[in-house]
Amino acid sequence: MKAIIQRVAKASVTVGEEQISSIGKGICVLLGISVEDTRKDTEYMVRKILNLRLFDDENGKHWCKSVMDKQYEVLCVSQFTLQCILKGNKPDYHTAMAAEQSEPFYNDFLEHMRKTYKPEVIKDGTFGAYMQQAKLEKQQQWKEKTRSKGPSESGKEKAASRAEVDPSTSSGAEGDVSSERES
Incomplete structure (x- = not known):
């Protein structure tokens, strides 16, 4: 402890x-x-x-x-x-x-x-x-990002979105x- x-x-x-x-x-x-x-x-x-x-x-x-x-x-x-x-x-x-x-x-x-x-x-x-709340919000944000970007998202954009830190x-x-x- x-x-x-x-x-x-x-x-x-x-x-x-x-x-x-x-x-x-x-x-x-x-x-x-x-x-x-x-x-x-x-x-x-x-x-x-x-x-x-x-x-x-x-x-x-x-x-x-x-x-x-x-x-x-x-x-x-x-x-x-x-x-x-x-x-x-x-x-x-x-x-x-x-x-x-x-x-x-x-x-x-x-x-x-x-x-x-x-x-x-x-x-x-x-x-x-x-x-739990942060996890649900993060999942929703991820769904919205993947829908709006579509399959044409470059590797650099993917890495940048993963590197973003959610302060919550x-x-x-x-x-x-x-x-x-x-x-």
Whole structure:
């Protein structure tokens, strides 16, 4: 299991046009689940995330209070791309747990986090919703391109269309994750 944790003044997850979750001051956690992860890894990661000393105390001393000490919120986002291994310039995700197993695993992670802290301050998005939507949009765009170009499309045009990057699919997150970093 890998996690990227960022202190935020506020953060939100948006799927399509709808804002699914938002938090005020706290942390945003991107979580990548590996095929080798176990319940013990979940317990360890939840304990570490909630007890990380990321915040200042009342006297301004740095790095001495956790999200639980400060009673701040937590926004979690499933992020399979954290399990990427680069093979040359091609990403390989074979170490990432498949969606069928990772969704219940991720939900168990969230449940454990809610039991350990306060359930009302642990927020998340909709597992896999963004990638499914992006995939459907991409398929529709591809159908429209192939219909309009027809069989006369040159090799250079094909390569150029494959090289176009759709920013909505680049993160692997379950939606757009926006945050304002804490100063």
